[in-house]
Amino acid sequence: MSRALRFAPLTVLLLIIVALIWRLATPADSNVHSTLEGKTVPAFALAAILPNKPPLSSADLANGQPHLVNVFASWCVPCVTEVKVLQTLKGSGVRVEGIAIRDRPADLSQFLASNGDPYERIGSDPQSQVQISLGSSGVPESFVVDGRGVIRYQHIGPIERSDVPTILSKLEQAK
Amino acid sequence: MKGPLFLLALLIAQPVIADSNLPPAYWSDRQLPNPKQEAQAQALMEQLRCLVCQGQSIADSDAELAGDMRDLVRRRIAAGEKPADVRSWLIQRYGTWISYKPTAEPAAWPLWLAPLALVLIGAWLIRRRIRLRKT
Amino acid sequence: MIAEAGLAALWLAAGLAALQFVLMILALRSDFEAARAMRSIAVVQGVLTLVAFAMLLIVFARSDMSVLLVFENSSAVKPFIYKVAGAWGNHEGSMLMWVTILAVAGAFVALLAHRTSERTLLAALGAQAVLALGFYAFLLIASNPFARLWPAPPDGQGLNPLLQDPGLAFHPPTLYLGYVGLSVAFSLAVGALLTGEVDSRLARAMRPWVLGAWILLTLGITAGSYWAYYELGWGGYWFWDPVENASLMPWLAATALLHSINVLAARGALKAWTMMLAVIAFSMSMVGTFLVRSGILTSVHAFAIDPQRGTFLLALLAIYVGAAFILFAVRGASLKEGAPFELISRESGLVINNLILSVVLGVVFVGTLYPLFVEAVSGEKLSVGAPYFNAVAGPLALILAVLVGIGPLLAWRRERRQVFKRLTIPALLGITAVVITIILWPSMHILPRLGFTVAAYLAAASILPLIGRNPFRAPLATWGMVMAHFGIAVALLGMAANAAFTSERLAIAKPGDTLTVGPWLILLQDVTPTAGKNWTAVEAELRATRGSAVVTLKPQTRYFSDPPTETNESAIQTFWNGQLYTVVGKPDASGAWQLRLWWKPFVTLIWAGGALIALGGALALVGRLWRLAWRRRPDADWRRERYT
Numbered sequence: 027m028s029r030a031l032r033f034a035p036l037t038v039l040l041l042i043i044v045a046l047i048w049r050l051a052t053p054a055d056s057n058v059h060s061t062l063e064g065k066t067v068p069a070f071a072l073a074a075i076l077p078n079k080p081p082l083s084s085a086d087l088a089n090g091q092p093h094l095v096n097v098f099a100s101w102c103v104p105c106v107t108e109v110k111v112l113q114t115l116k117g118s119g120v121r122v123e124g125i126a127i128r129d130r131p132a133d134l135s136q137f138l139a140s141n142g143d144p145y146e147r148i149g150s151d152p153q154s155q156v157q158i159s160l161g162s163s164g165v166p167e168s169f170v171v172d173g174r175g176v177i178r179y180q181h182i183g184p185i186e187r188s189d190v191p192t193i194l195s196k197l198e199q200a201k
Numbered sequence: 202m203k204g205p206l207f208l209l210a211l212l213i214a215q216p217v218i219a220d221s222n223l224p225p226a227y228w229s230d231r232q233l234p235n236p237k238q239e240a241q242a243q244a245l246m247e248q249l250r251c252l253v254c255q256g257q258s259i260a261d262s263d264a265e266l267a268g269d270m271r272d273l274v275r276r277r278i279a280a281g282e283k284p285a286d287v288r289s290w291l292i293q294r295y296g297t298w299i300s301y302k303p304t305a306e307p308a309a310w311p312l313w314l315a316p317l318a319l320v321l322i323g324a325w326l327i328r329r330r331i332r333l334r335k336t
Numbered sequence: 337m338i339a340e341a342g343l344a345a346l347w348l349a350a351g352l353a354a355l356q357f358v359l360m361i362l363a364l365r366s367d368f369e370a371a372r373a374m375r376s377i378a379v380v381q382g383v384l385t386l387v388a389f390a391m392l393l394i395v396f397a398r399s400d401m402s403v404l405l406v407f408e409n410s411s412a413v414k415p416f417i418y419k420v421a422g423a424w425g426n427h428e429g430s431m432l433m434w435v436t437i438l439a440v441a442g443a444f445v446a447l448l449a450h451r452t453s454e455r456t457l458l459a460a461l462g463a464q465a466v467l468a469l470g471f472y473a474f475l476l477i478a479s480n481p482f483a484r485l486w487p488a489p490p491d492g493q494g495l496n497p498l499l500q501d502p503g504l505a506f507h508p509p510t511l512y513l514g515y516v517g518l519s520v521a522f523s524l525a526v527g528a529l530l531t532g533e534v535d536s537r538l539a540r541a542m543r544p545w546v547l548g549a550w551i552l553l554t555l556g557i558t559a560g561s562y563w564a565y566y567e568l569g570w571g572g573y574w575f576w577d578p579v580e581n582a583s584l585m586p587w588l589a590a591t592a593l594l595h596s597i598n599v600l601a602a603r604g605a606l607k608a609w610t611m612m613l614a615v616i617a618f619s620m621s622m623v624g625t626f627l628v629r630s631g632i633l634t635s636v637h638a639f640a641i642d643p644q645r646g647t648f649l650l651a652l653l654a655i656y657v658g659a660a661f662i663l664f665a666v667r668g669a670s671l672k673e674g675a676p677f678e679l680i681s682r683e684s685g686l687v688i689n690n691l692i693l694s695v696v697l698g699v700v701f702v703g704t705l706y707p708l709f710v711e712a713v714s715g716e717k718l719s720v721g722a723p724y725f726n727a728v729a730g731p732l733a734l735i736l737a738v739l740v741g742i743g744p745l746l747a748w749r750r751e752r753r754q755v756f757k758r759l760t761i762p763a764l765l766g767i768t769a770v771v772i773t774i775i776l777w778p779s780m781h782i783l784p785r786l787g788f789t790v791a792a793y794l795a796a797a798s799i800l801p802l803i804g805r806n807p808f809r810a811p812l813a814t815w816g817m818v819m820a821h822f823g824i825a826v827a828l829l830g831m832a833a834n835a836a837f838t839s840e841r842l843a844i845a846k847p848g849d850t851l852t853v854g855p856w857l858i859l860l861q862d863v864t865p866t867a868g869k870n871w872t873a874v875e876a877e878l879r880a881t882r883g884s885a886v887v888t889l890k891p892q893t894r895y896f897s898d899p900p901t902e903t904n905e906s907a908i909q910t911f912w913n914g915q916l917y918t919v920v921g922k923p924d925a926s927g928a929w930q931l932r933l934w935w936k937p938f939v940t941l942i943w944a945g946g947a948l949i950a951l952g953g954a955l956a957l958v959g960r961l962w963r964l965a966w967r968r969r970p971d972a973d974w975r976r977e978r979y980t
Contacts, residue, residue: 027608031326032668035612036661043654045705048712049632050643050650056634058252061296101221128221128265153226154269161294163252163266224924230932232842243840250719256577256634258721261570263904263921301721308716312706316728319698323691330606331684332676 057182060161060169067175068159072149075126076135082123082149088175092200094120094193095169096145097157099127100137102165108184112144115190120197124148127157127165168193172200220265228275229268235279242275245284248302249274249291258301339403339482342391346432346482349384349439350472352377353465360462364455364530371454375446378461381468382443389436392481396423402488405429405481411494413870421505422495427629427645428481430508434625435471437516441545442468445520451541452524453533460520460527467519470652478648497871497896497903503563511556511583515621517549518590525614526660529667534607539600542614544957546597550590551953557583558946569904569919571838571934573942576725579637581704582624585697589617592693599686602748606683607671609690611664619657620697626653632708678750685743692736699728730783737790737828740821741797758800766793773836780836787832794825812959820952827945833938841933844924854935856916857881863920863929871896873905876920876929880909891920915939 062068067084074081087093096112098105112122124145126134129152138145151157160169160177170179170193179196181189233239246260251267259267259274270291277287291299303309356377363370395403397420399412409426410419423429442464449457475481524542528534560583565573574580593613599606627633630646677683703720710716741762745755769792773785798821802810839854850859861877873892880887889907896903909916914937921930 027668027671029665029669032665036658036665039654039657039661042705043650043658045709045712046626046632046650049708050630050646053643054632054634054711058295058298061294099221128223130222133222152223153272154266155273158266158270158273158291159294163295225922225930230842230921230930231844232840248721248723250721255636256721257575257636261568261572261575263569296717298717298719301719302723303718303720308710308714308718312703312720312724315702316695316699316732319695319702320691323695327687327691330673330676330687331679333679 058163059182060163060177060180062161062177063180065177067169067171067177070149070156070159072125072151072156075129075131075148075150076138079145079148082125082147084175086123086147087171088173090173091121092173092178092197093123093171094197095123095125095160095171097125097127097160097162097165097167097169099129099165100133101129102127104184105137105166106141108166108186109138109141109144111185111187111190113142114187115185115193116144118194120194121146125151125156127151127154170196170200225265225268226272228272228279230271231275233275233279238278239275241284242271242278245274245278245287246271248288248300250299250301252295252299338391338394339400339484342388342395343480343482345384345388345391346472346476349381349388350469350476352381352384353439353469353472356381356462356465357469360458360465363458363462371458374458374461378446378465379443381465382440382446385436385439389432392423392429392432393420395482396420396429399492400488401490401492402485404483404485407485407489407492409492409495411492411870413491414495414500415869417502417505418495418500422499424508424512425495425499425504427642428475428479430512431471431475431479432481433509433512434516435468435475437512438464438468438471438519441517441520442523445523445545449541451537452528453531453537455531456524456527456533456538458527459530460523463523463526463530464519467523467656470656474645474648474652478645494870494896497894497901498567501563501567503559503567507556507559507563510552510559514549514551514553514556514590515583515586515618515624517545517552518586518618518621520545520549521590521593521614522618522660525611526663529611529663532667532670534611534671536601536604539597539610543594543597543601544961546590546594546614546617547953547957547960550587550594551950551957553583553587553590554946554950554953557587558943558950561946562943566906566908566917567904569906569932571840571917571936573834573939576703576722577637578633578635578704579624579628581700582620582627585700585704586617586620586624588693588697588700589613589620592690592697593617595686595689595693599683603674603683605674605677606687606690607673608664608668611671613690613694615657615660615664616697619653619660622649622653622656626650627704633704680746680751680755682743682746682748682751685739685746689736689739689743692732692739696729696732696736699732700725703728726783734783734786734790737794737824740824741794741800744798744801744817744821758804759797762793762795762797762800765796766790768792777836784832784836787828787835791825791829791832794828795822798822798825812962813956814959816952816954816956816959818952819955820949823945823948823950823952825945826941826948827943830938830941830943830945834936834942837937838939839935841931843931843933844928845931846926846928849928851931851933853916853933854914854937855882856933856935858918858931858933860929860931863923866892868894874920876918876931878907878918878931880916880918885911887916889916889918891918893920893922910940913937 067087069084071083072081116122122144126148166184168181168185169177172178178200185193233242247258249259251257251259251262251264253264253266254262259270274287278284288300297304303312356374359370359374362368395406396410399406399410399419401407405426405428410422424433442461446461521542524538528538561573596606596610596613600610626646626649629649630643631641632646703724706720707718710718745758766789770785770789773780773788798818801814802818841851841853843851845851845860847860847862850857859879861879863874863876866873866875871894873894875890875892878889880889887909889909891907892905894903894905904919906917906919914935917934917936919932921932923929
């Protein structure tokens with residue numbers, strides 16, 4: 027048996043071990059990212075879910091101003107603390123728009139009453155259709171959309187205080 | 202999370218997915234009335250990866266988002282869309298990760314070449330083992 | 337005290353393993369007479385690990401919450417069987433089971449092996465001890481099952497409800513016995529490579545061990561498939577999930593090894609390939625353990641996700657497999673192969689069998705790790721799943737199944753008779769089957785259609801070795817081979833029937849509604865709450881009618897609180913021609929319930945086939961051991977042997 031052949035299994039093993047070491051060193055990101063960063067928001071028009079809140083449509087996101095679109099729900103546990111951070115952002119002049127996933131009006135108004143209401147508009151997405159069309163895979167997630175309706179940044183998970191500077195700078199760049 | 206089977210213990214990686222209070226979408230658990238369309242939808246659902254599960258297709262998942270995706274697939278196919286178009290619509294939003302069937306892109310070519318390469322390598326390795334010509 | 341005794345036994349065993357390693361080196365390098373000492377030490381090591389494992393079982397059986405592992409994985413309210421099975425339902429306990437089987441296998445080899453030379457046996461026992469040493473280190477340093485918890489809490493965190501199932505009692509131990517049983521083949525191969533005695537004697541010594549491990553792997557995989565089938569609630573039985581693949585790959589390697597050993601035993605040929613397969617089979621077991629426990633691949637089956645432990649296991653893998661491959665590379669030059677085989681001969685058939693099995697193994701391996709490679713190289717994330725594996729492995733398996741019908745009919749060295757004439761009837765059966773499927777079910781997908789064809793052909797062809805001779809004078813090993821190959825045809829038939837004829841009905845129904853699925857009329861009578869020892873549930877009562885047959889099925893959705901989970905308890909009724917599989921899901925806003933109903937014709941043949949395959953292997957094993965032990969006759973293939 028030729029030498030190359032005899033050492034071939036060892037070479038293959040080495041390659042595999044290297045790949046496995048790489049994977050152990052850089053753990054997989056278990057989040058699924060939307061591939062729409064840099065692309066225009068897909069057209070949508072959601073109904074209103076609360077009587078005193080205007081509904082949300084893609085046209086509202088292309089009015090020349092950047093927006094922070096927050097995909098959330100009243101049954102989403104981390105959203106409770108995120109609302110406070112969104113309030114802070116609203117206080118800094120950010121336009122926060124909400125998409126309520128699989129939510130009921132009573133639950134939602136209860137949620138906003140207990141935790142605060144940073145949203146300019148809230149669209150109702152009872153079957154996650156717009157969530158899917160945005161490439162979002164869970165709640166909460168937030169998208170920075172610029173004035174022309176192009177998605178510039180996706181933040182997966184609740185926005186924490188430490189994320190605020192990043193979000194603000196992304197919104198700055200989106201102007 | 203209902204459904205996924207853990208072979209041996211572990212509860213640690215339980216995904217924090219609370220369920221909403223709304224019922225499942227209409228077409229998430231109903232079959233389309235046209236059997237041919239239902240078969241197409243079913244075949245497509247088996248190829249689409251569930252976004253919130255640990256390695257399942259949306260056809261086999263109890264997760265709500267998977268149910269909503271099944272609803273999306275069935276509605277579109279009932280409306281006459283081709284399964285391939287629905288699949289590429291989803292790939293546009295989530296990347297090739299969401300398709301269990303490897304796409305035609307270059308990154309997937311080695312997958313299809315692998316069986317052929319393995320057969321050829323194997324055949325070469327045994328070339329001297331079997332006498333094909335009578336001496 | 338008990339836990340400490342267990343830990344002490346483990347330390348002692350580790351010490352003995354180290355001693356065995358030293359003895360092996362001394363014996364191989366000089367003329368040090370170590371055989372008896374080595375055998376005795378191997379036996380004591382095995383006994384000590386058994387003691388350690390027994391101690392773990394005891395603390396679990398007693399729900400001793402002062403042991404951290406028991407606290408984390410058990411609770412006093414669990415049924416007793418799950419208290420005990422819970423001992424291996426976690427990372428540390430299952431690793432202890434792994435090491436126990438390693439050590440006990442070594443002990444049995446020390447007690448029973450007599451066909452290899454003393455030197456090779458010594459080297460093999462040393463190799464086995466070195467394998468065990470790494471895992472002892474892993475356990476004692478990074479995964480101590482006997483760690484204490486003070487003060488002891490009143491009750492534990494409970495066992496995952498999905499594991500509170502008879503499957504847990506059966507599936508992991510069987511699989512582990514199979515996985516780790518392959519270590520004997522690995523050690524014997526390494527031992528033989530060290531002493532340079534790779535020959536037919538070695539093959540005959542390895543065969544019973546490989547056969548035994550292979551039988552258990554077959555049973556373990558079949559059981560796991562059935563467990564997933566009834567537990568997951570969607571009627572699937574194989575998902576090409578990375579952890580499932582991790583159990584399939586050693587099985588594929590072991591199957592190829594089993595057949596390759598026959599060539600080495602009968603003709604003294606295929607030395608390199610057999611040794612390589614022996615090393616690869618256990619390497620696949622280790623890769624499987626690594627994949628499951630390191631968390632690098634997403635899987636519903638993955639557990640104990642701890643990259644640190646993953647690193648330790650990867651290091652062990654690199655050392656053991658690397659050392660074996662280096663040994664192979666260095667000693668491989670001295671493995672002389674003989675003359676080439678005739679094209680139509682049993683040897684050639686087995687070589688091609690080896691080739692196809694190795695290709696399937698390679699494909700499964702590539703498919704499982706490919707997403708990882710792509711991400712490492714380009715950062716892109718892609719998914720490989722059932723569509724890929726079915727498309728590639730399916731046709732290969734069908735081709736192999738066709739060859740399985742031919743191979744056993746071929747004589748060693750050169751087949752002189754017109755063997756293909758004997759296959760006329762099986763071939764006709766196959767053709768009849770495909771014609772029938774084309775006429776009756778023209779729109780059937782091509783793979784199930786081919787599955788029916790090959791199954792019909794193979795069912796007949798596999799019996800041929802017993803026809804044309806007095807079947808009762810045929811060796812038991814031949815009966816075993818026939819049964820195992822017939823089992824393949826049975827399983828194939830089940831898979832084809834499941835793919836082609838399953839009827840599915842998904843609906844939302846209120847009590848009083850009727851639905852049809854296949855030939856069945858299902859009436860949803862009622863949906864009521866119910867409760868068990870540590871769960872509450874919602875139970876649907878279904879009345880299924882087919883002609884004059886009436887059955888009641890009660891699928892449930894169960895809710896556990898400790899830890900909080902929901903599980904599907906499907907209700908399955910088995911009939912001679914299929915299974916009725918029912919699941920109740922969530923309610924909708926109007927109080928109607930989601931029902932999932934399947935009529936799966938002949939699906940049980942899948943697992944029946946698996947069981948037949950394992951049974952065939954058991955017959956073959958008994959047959960060979962019987963010859964050896966009671967009749968003191970050498971193996972049948974001595975007559976055809978060519979000494980090298």
